[in-house]
Each structure stands twice: as structure tokens, then as C-alpha cells.
Amino acid sequence: MLVVLEGILWTIRFFFGACIFSFLTVVIDRLPRGENLVRGRSHCTGCGRELTAWELIPCVSFLCLGGKCRGCGERIPLRCFWTELTGGAAFIGCVTRYGCGRSGVISPRGAVIFAYLGILLVVALIDWDTQMIYDRFHIMILILAVFDFLLYPERGIVTRLIGALIISVPMLILALVIPGAFGGGDIKLMAASGLLLGTASTVCAMFIGIVTGGGYAAVMLAGKKLEKKDQFAFGPFLALGLAAAVFWGNQIAAWYLHFL
Structure with missing residues (x-):
């Protein structure tokens, strides 16, 4: 039973990190275009259709949809999937390296390093797109x-x-x-x-x-x-x-x- 609970906790940690990095894909996409980062729901850049909650589950939705928009069939950039996967791995890495702290989720220093890794990802991909x-x-x-x-x-x-x-x-x-x-x-x-x-x-x-x-x-x-x-x-x-x-x-x- 303890092993199952531990596995659930690590899964939650993975998806928490993946969710944070999933939002960063919005930052990477919108910031160079001067769009608002928090207003406006996530949508397909091809047909403009707003995405449902089931289409926004990190990693899982991409795999279930076959990497394509359910409305128009346009391919979802593969780097969205890899970004979410990287976020989950980064969060787990920070917990493993810096501990879980009193919260049981991640230590304060681990949170700082995780935030830093998120910034590095945004910097890397925006620089790749725009120099x-x-x-x-x-x-x-x-x-x-x-x-x-x-x-x-x-x-x-x-x-x-x-x-x-x-x-x-x-x-x-x-x-x-x-x-x-x-x-x-x-x-x-x-x-x-x-x-x-x-x-x-x-x-x-x-x-x-x-x-x-x-x-x-x-x-x-x-x-x-x-x-x-x-x-x-x-x-x-x-x-x-x-x-x-x-x-x-x-x-x-x-x-x-x-x-x-």
C-alpha cells in the first residue's frame, strides 16, 4: 500500500511540473508576438477553436489526439509534448536532488531551481525562434x-x-x-x-x-x-x-x- 501511495505522489509531482511547463509553452508562443499571457483561453493556432479541458492534460492529451487538433487536424508542435515531458522530469529531478521539504512536495531550494529551469527553457526556445x-x-x-x-x-x-x-x-x-x-x-x-x-x-x-x-x-x-x-x-x-x-x-x- 505504501508503495502505491508513493507512486501516486511521484505521479502528482510529475504532472505538476508538466502543467507548469505546459503554461510556459503559452509564454514561448505569445510573448514574441506581444499577446497577453494570461487572458484568452488556449486555442488551436490553425482553426482558432478553443481547447477543452480534456485537450489540455499535459503529455496525455497529445498522445491521445495523435499529435493533431481534434477540430482541423493540424499537427500540434512536437516540442509542446517534449516541453511538458521536460517539466515533469525537471520537477522530479529537483525533488530527488534537493528533497521534498516540510511540504512533502518540494523543498524551497528545489522550487528555486525548478523555477530557474523553467526560465532557461523559455529563454532557449524564444532565442531559438527570434534570436x-x-x-x-x-x-x-x-x-x-x-x-x-x-x-x-x-x-x-x-x-x-x-x-x-x-x-x-x-x-x-x-x-x-x-x-x-x-x-x-x-x-x-x-x-x-x-x-x-x-x-x-x-x-x-x-x-x-x-x-x-x-x-x-x-x-x-x-x-x-x-x-x-x-x-x-x-x-x-x-x-x-x-x-x-x-x-x-x-x-x-x-x-x-x-x-x-
Whole structure:
């Protein structure tokens, strides 16, 4: 019986995270178009039909509908499904890594990190679509960094300040020397995230971002889908590195230093 109740609790946690990230798909879709984020019910972008409650169950509705609108048959973007799935996995990951706290659902620090992962997702997908990172997201990360410092003072202010500068300053210098090397949004993202994550995790995140972003560019160049002078959104790869660093940054850094 206890195993069943535990399984139900983890299922609730998964769908809670999936629901939050499902709303973020609305933010990702509406914010670049200047639409209101809270007013107006969810609707099919093809036929305009308002979606019913049964069509808004994270992950489940997409699978039951076969990835298509029930009204017009237009395909639902696959990334909506993956975003919801990522939200559920992220929430479970935060509970596993940071505990469930007194609430029995998630600890305060786990909630901060989950919110940060949600911001990273929005930043990554909006940047992918528009090559733009809104300053409001940097401000949100800075606020989360303050909360994290209050909840986790063991990660001292010195390592946080170094983390804010160790990557962002070289990026800024490189952007000034080579126009277009990095966007201002990328630089501010690493500065704000460094204040949250500290030195080791920020360096690890940048390394992952460079490797994955460089790999993507190499594949696109080889397939002649990019020219050498073309620019592409680097924010998604930085966000991927930062998300990985949240969970494994210190371990990866320690593993690397072991070989030095």
C-alpha cells in the first residue's frame, strides 16, 4: 500500500511540473508576438477553436489526439509534448536532488531551481525562434539568485560573484573585439546565472554550451544549411549547459580537476 501511495505522489509531482511547463509553452508562443499571457483561453493556432479541458492534460492529451487538433487536424508542435515531458522530469529531478521539504512536495531550494529551469527553457526556445533574450528573464534569475543565497548560504558570495564574472567578462571582451561573437542577451544570461550557480558550475555550463553549440554549427556547415558568416542562436546551448550544471556542475568540475 505504501508503495502505491508513493507512486501516486511521484505521479502528482510529475504532472505538476508538466502543467507548469505546459503554461510556459503559452509564454514561448505569445510573448514574441506581444499577446497577453494570461487572458484568452488556449486555442488551436490553425482553426482558432478553443481547447477543452480534456485537450489540455499535459503529455496525455497529445498522445491521445495523435499529435493533431481534434477540430482541423493540424499537427500540434512536437516540442509542446517534449516541453511538458521536460517539466515533469525537471520537477522530479529537483525533488530527488534537493528533497521534498516540510511540504512533502518540494523543498524551497528545489522550487528555486525548478523555477530557474523553467526560465532557461523559455529563454532557449524564444532565442531559438527570434534570436532574442528578454532582459526580464535576467532580472528573474537575479531574484532567484538572491533567494538561493538566503536558502543556501554555504555557497558563499565570493564564488557567486566570481561565477557572475568569470564567463560573462571574457564573453563581453570577445564581443567587443569581434562584433557578433556573442549577443548581449547571452552575456547577461551567463552573468546572472553565475551569481546563482557559482564558479565551478558556470564554467562547466559554458564548456557544455561551447561543445554542443560548436557541434551543431559543424553539422549545419557540413550540410550546407549554414554559411561561415551566418549567425545562430547560442542561447539554447548555453541554457542546456546551465541546466546540466544545476545537477552535475560541481561533480563534473571535480572529475575534471582530478586529472590535473
